[in-house]
Structures are given as structure tokens and as C-alpha cells.
Amino acid sequence: MSYHVNEKGYYGEFGGAYIPEMLYPNVEELRQQYLDVMQEDSFQKEFKQLLKEYVGRPTPLYYAKRFSEKYNTNVYLKREDLCHTGAHKVNNTIGQILMAKRLGKNRIIAETGAGQHGVATATVCALMGIECIVYMGAIDMERQAPNVARMKMLGATVIPATSGSKTLKDATNEAIRDWINNPTDTHYIIGSVVGPHPYPDMVARFQSVISEEIKTQLQEKEGRENPDYVVACVGGGSNAAGAYYHYLDNPDVGIIAVEAAGKGIQSGESAATSALGKAGIIHGSKTLLMQTDDGQITEPYSISAGLDYPGVGPMHAHLCASGRGEFISITDAEAMEAGLELSKLEGIIPAIETSHALAIFKNRQFKKDDIIVINLSGRGDKDLNTYIDYFNL
Amino acid sequence: MKRIQTALQQDKKLLSIYFTAGYPNLEDTIPVLKSLEENGVDMVEIGLPFSDPLADGPTIQASSTEALKNGMTTDILFKQLEGIRHHISIPLIIMGYFNPVLQYGVEAFCKKCAEIGIDGLILPDLPLAEYNLHYRELFEKYNLANIFLITPQTSEERIREIDAASNGFIYMVSSASTTGATSGFAEEQISYFNRIDGLQLKNPQIVGFGINNAETFSQATQKAKGAIIGSAFIKALTKDGLTGISPFIKRLR
Numbered sequence: 001m002s003y004h005v006n007e008k009g010y011y012g013e014f015g016g017a018y019i020p021e022m023l024y025p026n027v028e029e030l031r032q033q034y035l036d037v038m039q040e041d042s043f044q045k046e047f048k049q050l051l052k053e054y055v056g057r058p059t060p061l062y063y064a065k066r067f068s069e070k071y072n073t074n075v076y077l078k079r080e081d082l083c084h085t086g087a088h089k090v091n092n093t094i095g096q097i098l099m100a101k102r103l104g105k106n107r108i109i110a111e112t113g114a115g116q117h118g119v120a121t122a123t124v125c126a127l128m129g130i131e132c133i134v135y136m137g138a139i140d141m142e143r144q145a146p147n148v149a150r151m152k153m154l155g156a157t158v159i160p161a162t163s164g165s166k167t168l169k170d171a172t173n174e175a176i177r178d179w180i181n182n183p184t185d186t187h188y189i190i191g192s193v194v195g196p197h198p199y200p201d202m203v204a205r206f207q208s209v210i211s212e213e214i215k216t217q218l219q220e221k222e223g224r225e226n227p228d229y230v231v232a233c234v235g236g237g238s239n240a241a242g243a244y245y246h247y248l249d250n251p252d253v254g255i256i257a258v259e260a261a262g263k264g265i266q267s268g269e270s271a272a273t274s275a276l277g278k279a280g281i282i283h284g285s286k287t288l289l290m291q292t293d294d295g296q297i298t299e300p301y302s303i304s305a306g307l308d309y310p311g312v313g314p315m316h317a318h319l320c321a322s323g324r325g326e327f328i329s330i331t332d333a334e335a336m337e338a339g340l341e342l343s344k345l346e347g348i349i350p351a352i353e354t355s356h357a358l359a360i361f362k363n364r365q366f367k368k369d370d371i372i373v374i375n376l377s378g379r380g381d382k383d384l385n386t387y388i389d390y391f392n393l
Numbered sequence: 394m395k396r397i398q399t400a401l402q403q404d405k406k407l408l409s410i411y412f413t414a415g416y417p418n419l420e421d422t423i424p425v426l427k428s429l430e431e432n433g434v435d436m437v438e439i440g441l442p443f444s445d446p447l448a449d450g451p452t453i454q455a456s457s458t459e460a461l462k463n464g465m466t467t468d469i470l471f472k473q474l475e476g477i478r479h480h481i482s483i484p485l486i487i488m489g490y491f492n493p494v495l496q497y498g499v500e501a502f503c504k505k506c507a508e509i510g511i512d513g514l515i516l517p518d519l520p521l522a523e524y525n526l527h528y529r530e531l532f533e534k535y536n537l538a539n540i541f542l543i544t545p546q547t548s549e550e551r552i553r554e555i556d557a558a559s560n561g562f563i564y565m566v567s568s569a570s571t572t573g574a575t576s577g578f579a580e581e582q583i584s585y586f587n588r589i590d591g592l593q594l595k596n597p598q599i600v601g602f603g604i605n606n607a608e609t610f611s612q613a614t615q616k617a618k619g620a621i622i623g624s625a626f627i628k629a630l631t632k633d634g635l636t637g638i639s640p641f642i643k644r645l646r
Contacts, residue, residue, distance in 0.1 A: 018491060020448040020517040021542040022569060024551070163454065169445065176447050183546050183569045281492040281518065282445065294466045295496030296444040 003248035003315065003324055005204075009197025012322060014314035017196035019284045022180040026188070027284075029103065031198045037102050038095075038205065050094050051209060054127070055084045057091075059210075061217035061373070066345040073366040076227070077348070077376045078214055080239065087351065087378030088207060088239045089120035093189055095206035097124040100187035107186040109133045111175040113140055113168035113235065114306035114353065115147025116378055117191030122156035132156040135174040137167035140305045147382050165299040167308045168235070172283050192236025193313030196284030200241075200313050207242025214373055215246055222371060229254040229366070232375040233357040234327075235271070235307035237316040239377035244319075254326065256364075257316060258357045260302035261329035271300035273312045274320045274327035282310065288317040303332035303386065304352040306378075334359040336390050339380060351378035352386060394538045396484040397512045397561045400435055401597050407619025408433070408610070408645060409599060410626050411488060413440040413456040414473070415465030417630055422473045423480075424635055430483050432642040438515060438621065441470060441489030448517045450573035452624040456631070467497050471505050478510035486540065488515040499528055503535040513538030513561050521551075521558060529558070540564050545585045549592065556594040565589060565598040565617060572602055573624025578612045590616035607645050 009015050009031075019027055037043055051057040059079045068075045080088035093110075100108060108125050110132070112118030118134040125132035134151055138160040141148050151158050161170040172194075179188045193200040193207075215225040230247055232240035234257045247253040262270035270276060273288050280289035282297060290298040290310040300310040312320070319325030330338075339355030342348055350358060354377045366372060380387065387393060400407060410429050414422045422439070429437050442457035442465050449457070477485070487506065494502045494516060506514065514537055519528070524539060532539050538561030543552050546569060555563060567582050578586075582603075589598060597618035604613050605625035613620040622645070629641040 016523065017520060018518045018523070019520065021547060022448060022544050022566060022571075024520070025544075025546040025548070163458070164444065173445055173447060177450075177571050180448065181570050183544075280495065281490075283447075284518070289492075291492070291496065293496065294468070295493035296461060297492070 001322065003319060005197070005201040009201070011314045011318035013279065014285070014287050014317040015197055015200060016286050017284055018281045018286065019196045020180065022183065023176070026179060026183055027196050033103065034099065034198050034202050037099055043098060043102065046098055047095055051091065055090050055094060056082060057209065058213045058217070059083060061214060061221065063221070064346050067342065070345060071361040071366070072368055074369070074371045076218070076371065076373045078210060078243065078373055080210065080375060080377050081348070081350065081379035085116070085120045085123050086381060087116040087120065088210065088242060088375070089117045089191060090123065091209055091242065092191065092203050092206040092238060093117070093120040093124045096187070096189045097128050097130070100130070100189070101128065103187060105185060105187035107131045107182065108189055109135070109175050109178045109186055110189045110191060111135045111168065111171040112191060113137070113171070113308055114304065114351070115140065115144040115151070115382060116306060118156070118158070119147050119150045119154070121189050121191070122151040122154035125156065126154045133178065134158050135161050135171040135178070137161045137165070137171045139166040140168065140171070143386065144305055144382055167300070167305065169297065169300065169310055176283065192238040193241040193315055194236040194283055194285065194311065200285065200315055203238055204241040204245055204315060207238050208245035210242035210375060211244060211246040214243070218371070218373070226250060226253050227373045228370040229256055229372045230375070231256040231258065231357050231360065231372060233258045233307060233353050233377060234312055234316055235260070235309045235353065236311070237313040239375050241313060241315055243373070243375035255319060255324060256326045256328060256360065257319065258360055259327060259329045260304060260307035260335070260356055261331045262301040262303070264331055265329055269301035271302040271307050271309060272329040273310065275329050277311065285314050287311050287314045288320060303335065304356065306351070306353040307356065328360050328364065330356040330359040334362065339387065340391065348376070349380035350376060351380050352383045354378055394512050394536050394561060396482070397436070397538055400484050401562060401618060406614040407435040407599065409436040409438060409619055409621040410434050411438040411440055411621055411623035412626060412630065413442055413453065413460050414470045415442065415460035415463045416456045416627070417459065417634060419463040419465060421635065422470065423477070425638065426477070426481055428635060428638040429642070430481050432639050434483065434642060435619065436484045436486065438486045438488040441467060441487055441493060443490040443493060446490060448571055450571040450624060452573045452627050456627045467493055471509065474509045484512040485510065486513045486515055487511055491516050491519045500531050503531050503537055506537055507535040511537065513540055515540040515564060517542055521555060525558060542566050543589070544569060552592060552594070556596055559596045561596065562618065563594065563596045563598045564621070565600045567600050567603040567613065570602055577609060578603065583612070586613070586616045610645050
């Protein structure tokens with residue numbers, strides 16, 4: 001079985017393009033062109049050069065010695081927090097802005113949860129001199145104020161989404177509506193492996209630079225390309241897709257996906273889609289989705305704005321349904337403690353999203369000689385206020 | 394489905410109204426339907442509210458949010474509509490998003506629609522390819538028309554595919570927009586209406602989005618068989634409640 005997308009845009013039973021006709025021409029244009037464009041020499045050359053010289057790749061694969069000692073195993077951190085703009089998100093936005101240019105688009109829209117994708121999009125738009133509009137949930141704008149300020153400094157217009165839970169799901173709805181109303185000149189830079197085909201595959205390919213580097217770096221450090229486990233947090237799932245990508249079809253590498261349980265899976269305030277969701281359609285693809293029996297999408301909750309999403313990308317839905325991936329849910333409290341712990345043990349303050357992935361060691365036992373790579377998807381600067389409030393710092 | 398075809402054969406421009414089931418109050422679905430028919434509306438789209446309606450503008454989205462708050466569900470809507478054919482003879486179409494239908498069970502949903510006397514469905518996010526592959530047989534089995542949308546950006550090749558897969562009418566979205574976004578038609582839209590008219594499709598077209606008064610209704614139906622009014626009607630309902638229906642419809646033609 002392959003865990004990559006098939007030619008129809010599906011991962012197992014998940015994926016597809018469930019979009020209103022108003023979006024069909026845009027999505028179809030992208031579907032027909034994305035692979036050809038990505039394979040062009042000039043595209044690859046520009047993409048790789050920008051990743052190297054602008055983003056700062058390759059990011060280090062760092063052996064977390066004190067963290068490893070504490071949990072009696074071997075933990076490597078893939079330092080996506082050291083990317084320009086502070087998270088893995090920029091790998092994808094660099095790729096998509098180059099794609100948009102080649103498709104002749106002169107206006108960019110994006111949605112953002114924690115603001116990392118919004119900042120990454122605003123950044124590449126500034127780099128290329130293209131107009132940028134970012135939709136962000138009104139609540140997320142409050143809890144991620146520094147990122148809102150960054151986007152504005154970078155010249156982007158930030159528009160609050162005020163419907164529903166006023167978070168990522170609603171920002172995504174607004175961005176899609178904008179695209180419907182501006183079908184010819186606008187490219188929608190989706191920030192995760194969600195949305196209609198080909199977005200999940202295109203975003204995963206842009207993020208696959210992460211697992212590509214892990215293979216090379218692990219070979220140098222350990223004499224083997226494959227870790228025993230790759231661990232990543234999953235909201236929509238783009239950092240996870242990037243970290244898993246080259247290992248998807250290799251059963252020797254365990255895949256661990258960590259979701260936000262919020263205040264507890266059964267608390268009614270959670271974003272743990274694998275535990276609470278069932279197959280449904282959100283934002284143009286069939287995937288696992290938190291919803292009522294009646295098919296209304298449930299308002300998710302997590303302390304981390306980037307994981308506050310009621311679905312997951314279709315690749316992850318397939319990894320979950322097929323059993324290829326091990327899905328673990330971590331509460332707000334567990335994540336916050338893990339973020340503080342990494343800060344004290346390794347001198348790295350992680351984004352609260354990433355802290356969820358770091359928290360699994362409290363309950364999940366690993367062997368002493370296991371090699372575990374955690375994708376450190378982003379840095380915690382943007383979350384400082386949440387950390388301050390939580391720990392009374 | 395037969396009611397749709399009969400309505401389309403009439404020698405007049407059809408006025409179709411969209412309203413959200415369970416809005417403004419949960420129990421308003423049937424009174425609104427009856428009032429629409431009494432006031433001479435030719436066809437009705439009953440909106441099945443959805444939490445995340447991508448193709449809708451703020452007016453219809455707000456009405457859906459309100460209807461869900463009122464407690465509207467697929468089951469309740471079907472219960473409200475039981476026996477509706479004793480009172481209402483114009484074609485009735487359910488317009489909603491695909492996820493609630495998928496959760497109900499597509500076949501169970503179609504079967505229920507057939508039992509009630511629903512004539513067709515409009516599910517904007519159920520794409521043509523998925524429909525042809527998985528659901529077309531079911532719709533045909535239960536004698537339901539599946540109404541597809543076209544927009545000014547839809548290619549002629551795709552319009553012809555949609556025409557071939559359609560068996561009621563084609564929902565012609567007037568401009569690139571979500572619902573309720575435009576007012577009045579520009580030259581660009583008029584030429585799009587003319588272009589589609591020139592394609593000589595087998596299915597008649599009914600224009601939706603951007604129609605809000607007698608003038609736009611008349612413009613939209615110069616070439617097309619009819620027009621659908623949604624947001625403007627919801628606004629009237631919001632402002633004046635059920636007593637606003639009759640004057641609103643009377644102002645249209």
C-alpha cells in the first residue's frame with residue numbers, strides 16, 4: 001500500500017476536491033500544472049536557492065542530549081524553528097509564491113491560525129512584491145498579536161474572521177470565499193496539507209524537504225537514514241507531512257502524530273480529530289472531521305492556535321484509518337509543561353504546537369537504543385504571552 | 394423531478410426563491426413555503442443549513458447559523474416536510490452542502506426526499522466527477538434532479554459536460570461571487586448571459602446570485618428561463634418576518 005496521493009487525488013478513501021463550481025477553474029488549473037511546474041529546472045533552481053539563502057536551510061538535526069538522557073532514549077530535534085520567520089511554514093510559501101508567479105497571479109490570499117503561515121506568506125509576498133491578504137480568526141488575532149504586527153510590517157492586510165469560533169476554520173472559510181470572488185488574478189496559498197486536491201499533495205511536496213534533510217543528516221550522524229520513529233504535531237498537518245514524507249512507505253520507520261486534546265478528549269473542548277472525528281468533508285476534501293451526527297462541523301479548541309482545527313489533512317486521515325500512523329492526543333496542560341521542560345533542558349523555547357509533540361514522552365515508552373526524530377516545527381516567541389499567563393512568569 | 398419539468402414548460406419566466414429552513418424561527422419552514430406559493434412563486438429552494446457554507450455570502454450564512462441555533466437538523470427538516478405535498482404543488486428543491494447529506498447517508502437522504510416529494514437537490518460542493526462516479530444512479534433511482542452550477546469562468550467544454558449530466562435546469566451563477574455579493578448587472582454579465590444562451594443547451598438555465606429586485610430579475614431573465622432570489626429574500630424575512638413575504642414578492646414582477 002502507498003501512503004502517497006493517487007492520480008485521482010486520494011489517500012485511500014480520503015482526499016478529492018469537493019469544491020463549488022466557482023472554484024473549479026482555479027483548482028483545475030493548479031491540478032493540471034503543479035507537477036510540471038515543480039519539475040521545471042528553473043523552478044527547482046529558484047526554490048532550492050531561496051530555501052538555502054533566504055530560509056536558511058538545511059536546518060540542523062540536533063541531538064538533544066539532556067532531553068534524551070531524561071527519557072532514556074535518543075532524541076533528535078529537526079530545527080524548523082530556525083527557519084526564517086520561525087517555523088517550517090516558509091518552505092511551503094516559498095514554493096507556492098513561485099508557483100503563483102508562474103501561473104501569472106498577482107494577488108495572494110492566505111488563512112492563518114497561529115499566524116506562522118500568515119507571516120510566512122506575508123514574507124514571501126514582500127520578497128516578490130505581490131499584494132497579500134491574510135484571513136485570521138478574530139480570537140487568534142488576539143492571542144497571536146506579535147504575528148499580526150509582523151504581517152502588517154511586511155505589508156500584508158490582515159482581515160479578521162468573525163464567524164463561527166473565530167479561529168482557523170473560519171479564517172479558511174473566509175479565504176475560500178475571497179477566492180470565489182476573485183477567481184482570475186488570485187492564488188490562494190493554503191498553509192497546510194488540507195483543502196482540495198492538489199493542495200495536500202503540493203504542500204506535502206514542498207514540505208518534504210524536511211524528511212529529505214533528515215535522511216541525509218541522520219546518515220551522517222548515525223550511519224543510517226531511517227530513525228525508529230518520526231514524531232510531529234498535527235493540526236492540519238503540514239509539518240508532520242514534511243517530516244514523514246520520505247518515510248511514508250517504509251514500515252521500518254514508526255510514524256507518530258500528536259494532536260491537541262485541549263482540555264481533554266471528552267471535555268467538549270478539544271481538537272483531537274483522530275479520537276473524535278469521522279469521515280466528512282471540510283474545506284474541499286474528504287477527511288477525518290470533528291462533527292455532529294447531523295454533519296455540522298464542531299468548533300474545535302486548543303491552547304495552540306495552530307492546532308485549533310476540526311479536521312486533519314487527508315494524508316493523515318489515511319495514516320490514522322490504515323493504522324500506519326500512531327495517533328496520540330496531548331492536553332493543553334501536558335503540552336505547556338513539555339514546552340517549559342524543553343526550554344530548561346535544551347535552551348530551546350518551542351512553539352506550543354510543537355510542545356504537544358514533545359509531551360508524548362511522559363506516557364509513551366521508547367527503547368534505550370531507539371532513534372526518535374521530533375520535528376521542532378516552530379519557535380515559541382509568538383506564544384510568549386500564553387506561556388507568561390500560564391506559568392505566571 | 395416531473396414538477397420541475399412541468400414548471401419549466403410554462404410560457405413564463407420562473408421566479409424561484411431560496412430560503413433557509415428553520416429561519417427566522419424553527420417552525421417557520423412550512424408557513425414560509427405556503428406563503429411563497431400563495432404569492433405566485435414558481436419554485437422554491439429549501440436551504441438545509443450548514444455550519445460552514447463556503448459558497449454563501451454573509452446574509453445566507455447568518456441565516457444558516459441562526460437556523461442551526463434554532464435547532465434545525467436534517468431529521469427535523471424532513472419531519473417538517475412530511476405531508477407537504479398535500480399543501481404545496483410547486484417544485485421543491487433542497488439546497489445544501491454535501492457533508493450533512495453524506496452523514497445522513499446519501500441513499501437514505503435521496504429516499505427520504507422521494508417519499509416527501511422533493512424534486513431535486515442543489516449541492517454546490519458535490520463535484521460533477523464524484524456525482525457521475527458514485528451518486529448519479531442513486532439520484533436517478535429516486536427520480537431526483539441534481540442541479541449543477543456554472544459560472545462565467547466555466548469552460549464551454551465543461552458546460553457541455555454539465556448539460557449532459559443534468560436533467561432539470563442549469564443553475565447559472567451570474568458572476569464570480571458568493572451569494573449576495575453584487576447589485577445590478579454590468580455589461581460583462583449581460584454578455585455572459587448572451588454567450589450561454591448561444592450555446593443552445595438542452596437544459597434551460599436559471600440565473601442565481603445578484604438578483605434582488607424587479608429590474609435585476611428582468612435583466613437576468615432576458616435570455617434565461619428564470620431567476621433565483623436568495624439573499625434579498627432572507628434580508629426581507631429578517632427585517633419584516635413572514636408578513637414581509639407578500640410585499641417582497643409583489644415588488645418583483
